[in-house]
Amino acid sequence: MTITITTFTAKDRDDWLALWEAYLVFYKATLPPNVGHQTWERMIDPEGEIQGFKAVDANGVMVGMVTYLYHGTTWGPHPRCYLHDLYTLAETRGQGVGRALIEAVYEAAAADGSDQVYWLTQEFNYAGRMLYDKVAERTPFIKYAHKV
Known part of the structure; x- marks a missing residue:
């Protein structure tokens, strides 16, 4: 599969939101609609802390x-x-899309002076974990969370 990896532009909003919503379904997560809209705005803001491809x-x-x-x-x-978030359409999995996106983050992180890229995934994400085992080292850390 031939793919191109680029940063988002304002015209990508609807396509990104469709992927975002599919990502939430995949992880069985329910968030208010404004969270996706706010995430998008923060991601395309040149001064925002969230970046993406x-x-x-x-x-x-x-x-x-x-x-x-x-x-x-x-x-x-x-x-x-x-x-933070990685999602590919189901019909494209296993065709190098996820790997290309991860590698784009690796390149950006290196260029920005970062010394490590890391992420979390859920136990049931077997297809993702098969890729992750090839492109990164699994760590022994366990996540704890407390809502405030």
């Missing part, structure tokens, strides 16, 4: 998306890159 096929169809952000760490002088 889209994957477009040869026909110009958006087939995948990734979002990421940087944060400081007490474990070193360089910022870390958190790959």
Whole structure:
């Protein structure tokens, strides 16, 4: 599959929102609609903390998306890159779209002075984990969360 990875533009809003909503369904998550709209606005804001890339096929169809952000760490002088959201259309999985999006984040992070890219996934995401095992090292960390 021939794909092109680029940053988002304002005209990508509806296509990105469709992928965002499919991503939420995949993870069995329910969020108020304004969260997706706010995420989009923060991502396309040149001063925003969220960044992203889209994957477009040869026909110009958006087939995948990734979002990421940087944060400081007490474990070193360089910022870390958190790959936050990654989603590809089901019919394109296994064709290199996810890998290309991850590699685009790797390149951006290196160019921006980050020393690490990391992410989380759910246990049931077997297809994703098969890819992740090829492009990164699985760590032994367990996530804890508390809503405030």
